[in-house]
Amino acid sequence: MSGDGLPAVSRSRWRREWLLPLVLAVATSSWMLAVEGRQGIGRDESQYFRAGERYWGWFESVWTNLRQGHPARAFTRSAVDATWEDNHEHPPLMKILFGVSWRLFHTCDCTGAKRALHPIPITGRHLTLPLFKRESSAFRFPAILLAGLGAALAYWLARRMLRPTPAAVAAVLSVAQPHYFFHAQISCFDAPITVMAALVALSYWKSLRSPRWGVLCGVFWGLALATKHNAWLFPVFLLAHYLWMRRGDVRRLRLPRVPLAFVSMATLGPLVLFILWPWLWHAPVRRTQAWVQRHTQHEHYNFEYLGRNWNLPPTDTSRKLLRVTFPFVSTLFTLPVTTMVLAAVGTAVFLRRRRGGGEVSSVLLDEQPAALRPSWLRPGADVDRSPGVFLAIHIAGPIALVALPSTPIFGGVKHFLPAMPFLCVLAGAGAAWLIDLACKLVTARRLRRALPLALAGLLCAPAVAETQRSHPDGLGHYNLLAGGFAGGASLGMNRQFWGYSALPMLPWMLARRPPSNRIYWHDVLHDALIMYSRDGRLPLGIGDVGVGEQVVAQSDLGIVILEKHFTVYEGLAWQAYGTTQPSSVYTHEGVPFVVGYERRKAQPEAIAP
Amino acid sequence: MGAIIVLLALVETVNAVVAPLRAPSDKDWAAAATLVRAEFKPGDLIVAAPAWADPVMRQKLGDLVPLPVAGRMDAARYGRIWEISQRGARATDTTGATVVATTQAGALAVRRWEKPAATVTFDFLAQWRQASMSVVNADGTEVPCAMGPDRLQCVRGASLGPELIEVDTTLRNGLAVDPVEGATLAIEFPAVPLGRELMVASGLHNVWLRKAGDGKVRMRVLADGRELGTALATSQSGWAGKGFDTSALAGRAAKVRFEITVDKALARHFGFAAEARNP
Numbered sequence: 001m002s003g004d005g006l007p008a009v010s011r012s013r014w015r016r017e018w019l020l021p022l023v024l025a026v027a028t029s030s031w032m033l034a035v036e037g038r039q040g041i042g043r044d045e046s047q048y049f050r051a052g053e054r055y056w057g058w059f060e061s062v063w064t065n066l067r068q069g070h071p072a073r074a075f076t077r078s079a080v081d082a083t084w085e086d087n088h089e090h091p092p093l094m095k096i097l098f099g100v101s102w103r104l105f106h107t108c109d110c111t112g113a114k115r116a117l118h119p120i121p122i123t124g125r126h127l128t129l130p131l132f133k134r135e136s137s138a139f140r141f142p143a144i145l146l147a148g149l150g151a152a153l154a155y156w157l158a159r160r161m162l163r164p165t166p167a168a169v170a171a172v173l174s175v176a177q178p179h180y181f182f183h184a185q186i187s188c189f190d191a192p193i194t195v196m197a198a199l200v201a202l203s204y205w206k207s208l209r210s211p212r213w214g215v216l217c218g219v220f221w222g223l224a225l226a227t228k229h230n231a232w233l234f235p236v237f238l239l240a241h242y243l244w245m246r247r248g249d250v251r252r253l254r255l256p257r258v259p260l261a262f263v264s265m266a267t268l269g270p271l272v273l274f275i276l277w278p279w280l281w282h283a284p285v286r287r288t289q290a291w292v293q294r295h296t297q298h299e300h301y302n303f304e305y306l307g308r309n310w311n312l313p314p315t316d317t318s319r320k321l322l323r324v325t326f327p328f329v330s331t332l333f334t335l336p337v338t339t340m341v342l343a344a345v346g347t348a349v350f351l352r353r354r355r356g357g358g359e360v361s362s363v364l365l366d367e368q369p370a371a372l373r374p375s376w377l378r379p380g381a382d383v384d385r386s387p388g389v390f391l392a393i394h395i396a397g398p399i400a401l402v403a404l405p406s407t408p409i410f411g412g413v414k415h416f417l418p419a420m421p422f423l424c425v426l427a428g429a430g431a432a433w434l435i436d437l438a439c440k441l442v443t444a445r446r447l448r449r450a451l452p453l454a455l456a457g458l459l460c461a462p463a464v465a466e467t468q469r470s471h472p473d474g475l476g477h478y479n480l481l482a483g484g485f486a487g488g489a490s491l492g493m494n495r496q497f498w499g500y501s502a503l504p505m506l507p508w509m510l511a512r513r514p515p516s517n518r519i520y521w522h523d524v525l526h527d528a529l530i531m532y533s534r535d536g537r538l539p540l541g542i543g544d545v546g547v548g549e550q551v552v553a554q555s556d557l558g559i560v561i562l563e564k565h566f567t568v569y570e571g572l573a574w575q576a577y578g579t580t581q582p583s584s585v586y587t588h589e590g591v592p593f594v595v596g597y598e599r600r601k602a603q604p605e606a607i608a609p
Numbered sequence: 610m611g612a613i614i615v616l617l618a619l620v621e622t623v624n625a626v627v628a629p630l631r632a633p634s635d636k637d638w639a640a641a642a643t644l645v646r647a648e649f650k651p652g653d654l655i656v657a658a659p660a661w662a663d664p665v666m667r668q669k670l671g672d673l674v675p676l677p678v679a680g681r682m683d684a685a686r687y688g689r690i691w692e693i694s695q696r697g698a699r700a701t702d703t704t705g706a707t708v709v710a711t712t713q714a715g716a717l718a719v720r721r722w723e724k725p726a727a728t729v730t731f732d733f734l735a736q737w738r739q740a741s742m743s744v745v746n747a748d749g750t751e752v753p754c755a756m757g758p759d760r761l762q763c764v765r766g767a768s769l770g771p772e773l774i775e776v777d778t779t780l781r782n783g784l785a786v787d788p789v790e791g792a793t794l795a796i797e798f799p800a801v802p803l804g805r806e807l808m809v810a811s812g813l814h815n816v817w818l819r820k821a822g823d824g825k826v827r828m829r830v831l832a833d834g835r836e837l838g839t840a841l842a843t844s845q846s847g848w849a850g851k852g853f854d855t856s857a858l859a860g861r862a863a864k865v866r867f868e869i870t871v872d873k874a875l876a877r878h879f880g881f882a883a884e885a886r887n888p
Contacts, residue, residue: 302816309778311820338618345614437611459614462621469625480621484628486696489661562664565816568775575773580679581671585664590632590695590716592664
């Protein structure tokens with residue numbers, strides 16, 4: 001049976017194709033909802049909270065102006081720019097969703113003392129479905145739901161090539177990755193764009209034999225464009241695969257047909273982006289150029305890798321070579337080892353398939369051409385769709401880009417997360433091989449029936465356990481090969497960024513809040529402090545002496561986020577407070593993440609997660 | 610192969626559960642601190658291994674690691690080093706030393722290392738007020754600098770004073786100076802009791818300035834007019850130590866001069882520490 005074949009609808013098919021991915025999605029979102037409260041608010045996330053709420057404010061103004069009989073007023077350039085200039089370096093889709101979710105699901109105490117903490121005018125108590133006690137949770141909800149969809153998409157993607165059980169393994173492994181898990185539960189774009197990568201790739205794959213998916217592919221790519229700029233690269237990966245798949249045409253010096261998916265992407269993609277992004281409306285070309293330039297000429301932030309602080313492109317050959325290793329070594333040390341080994345086995349399975357190894361037919365689903373002749377509506381109908389190459393391009397593409405020495409490495413693993421769903425499909429193929437092997441070895445019928453599920457559980461267990469272990473500090477987690485948190489720190493791998501790790505320090509800081517209220521928050525943005533206050537985790541009026549080296553001396557209590565390039569701030573704290581002895585240290589498995597200093601030092605306290 | 614994968618999955622799962630329990634606890638650190646405090650003597654050095662555990666060590670024992678010790682040039686002057694180690698790590702400060710005592714404190718090992726301590730005959734950082742400084746222009750004219758309350762102040766914006774500097778993302782105590790293009794900054798200590806070695810370590814402060822500029826800072830070191838050697842600081846050179854052989858001058862008071870030049874002064878904040886000593 002073809003992966004896209006349509007046998008009669010049956011209960012078991014419904015279970016396989018809809019119930020199982022639904023369960024995976026619900027389980028994923030539930031897991032994240034259960035633990036997101038322990039995740040602090042990072043720099044970028046706090047800005048997306050603010051922008052999301054402001055974007056919602058614009059939609060409110062559309063409605064208000066409409067009611068007042070001035071429907072065009074909200075669409076003037078000044079009205080649009082007043083809102084959409086905020087955080088315009090990133091497209092708006094997720095921020096719109098964050099804002100809408102906040103408006104719908106927060107528990108409103110907005111008209112009280114917290115009214116002034118909102119970036120939009122609060123004219124009255126919001127009528128909401130108060131699902132969340134913390135406002136930040138309401139903002140995060142769309143990203144968490146999308147992560148659930150991501151699990152389902154990974155399953156559906158894997159189902160094009162695998163049977164249900166290994167496809168489910170692929171889906172679980174795509175979520176159970178400490179770094180992905182960190183990003184998936186917060187109001188940022190790195191996990192959403194990973195989900196979009198899977199969505200666009202799946203729709204393209206299906207479009208090769210189904211025209212309606214060709215149309216959808218363009219719409220989905222538009223949504224991806226409106227999510228994050230990684231989407232610019234998706235057509236490159238798809239084109240590479242398409243040319244490979246139709247290499248027969250190329251060999252015969254015949255131009256392959258332009259598939260519907262590409263036509264749709266070229267037309268509907270930009271249109272969807274334009275419709276969703278009001279910032280583009282009044283100057284589409286100039287602002288699109290500005291958006292592209294912002295990311296092609298991005299500055300190099302500081303990032304720790306193998307004991308060095310990288311903040312410029314390397315100039316000498318040895319450092320260039322070392323820099324090139326970054327995404328490969330990072331992958332090697334951050335993915336659960338079992339997942340990687342399964343992916344390696346899965347690679348061997350696909351290689352064997354390519355060489356015509358008959359034994360893989362019990363591992364991979366058949367991929368026979370569905371028609372004799374191609375058409376531009378079904379451009380993959382007459383050929384093998386080369387699933388192995390399809391996966392390989394989607395894995396190697398994002399990683400290769402980050403491997404370029406000139407590419408800034410400021411975000412680490414998050415910049416090639418879009419490779420991970422595809423890598424996990426490979427891991428699913430590895431699991432399929434193992435399950436197949438085990439079933440062949442076992443003769444007892446009952447045991448044979450139970451074996452696939454038992455093995456699937458066993459193969460997912462390390463990834464789930466590692467992910468649970470890593471929370472809430474997934475950025476600092478390294479795998480068994482690296483030696484865990486401590487091993488990663490010893491290897492000089494990046495431990496954290498964005499200042500999210502201040503959350504466990506808040507109770508200590510409140511207990512030690514100085515009478516002067518002069519508090520130094522280091523890398524914790526004021527927007528994050530505002531959200532901590534709105535969430536009830538910090539009192540209103542909590543002090544903040546601001547940012548910069550000069551303000552440390554003005555504070556009586558302060559924290560320093562421990563990143564390699566922030567050492568200078570710990571030195572400022574030593575001088576300001578007259579001691580090298582932190583009063584408090586937040587550690588995860590013994591590895592320090594944040595230190596707290598106070599001018600009148602009391603008995604030091606330890607904080608562990 | 611299949612069995613190996615199953616075994617790997619089991620091992621990785623068990624490790625994920627067990628490894629966090631094996632990390633040093635606050636109790637372990639408290640016990641280690643008690644052990645060190647019981648035998649600590651003034652002049653001892655306390656270090657953590659691996660170095661990333663240093664903030665946790667300072668939380669427990671920071672009162673015994675004051676700023677001059679925390680920002681030390683190197684560990685040569687310390688004969689006894691207390692190392693609080695985990696996962697079998699060894700601190701670089703213990704290089705050349707021998708373990709004389711090891712006690713386990715839970716997941717931590719408290720080791721006392723001993724080695725012959727270098728005798729410091731002159732600490733240029735501590736004695737910086739003995740220095741005179743001048744700006745030597747390209748035409749040879751020399752403009753002396755004036756001693757201010759906390760720095761030597763010169764023309765063309767140059768100055769010299771003790772600072773806590775960050776070089777290669779490590780904090781160091783040093784004499785800091787902004788070099789001047791087209792001129793030499795000459796720092797002179799008139800009568801330095803030399804030992805067999807003059808150790809100089811230098812580098813560029815701080816991470817943002819190292820990113821912003823790419824100039825090279827050169828320092829020439831002279832004793833009684835004779836060049837002992839040079840040091841070069843770039844954005845990548847880190848905290849580079851150089852030991853100059855002063856055996857021929859050992860036991861005598863000599864005039865030591867540091868001459869600092871730069872090709873491009875933008876965002877160059879140079880720091881150095883130096884000790885005359887007998888290793």
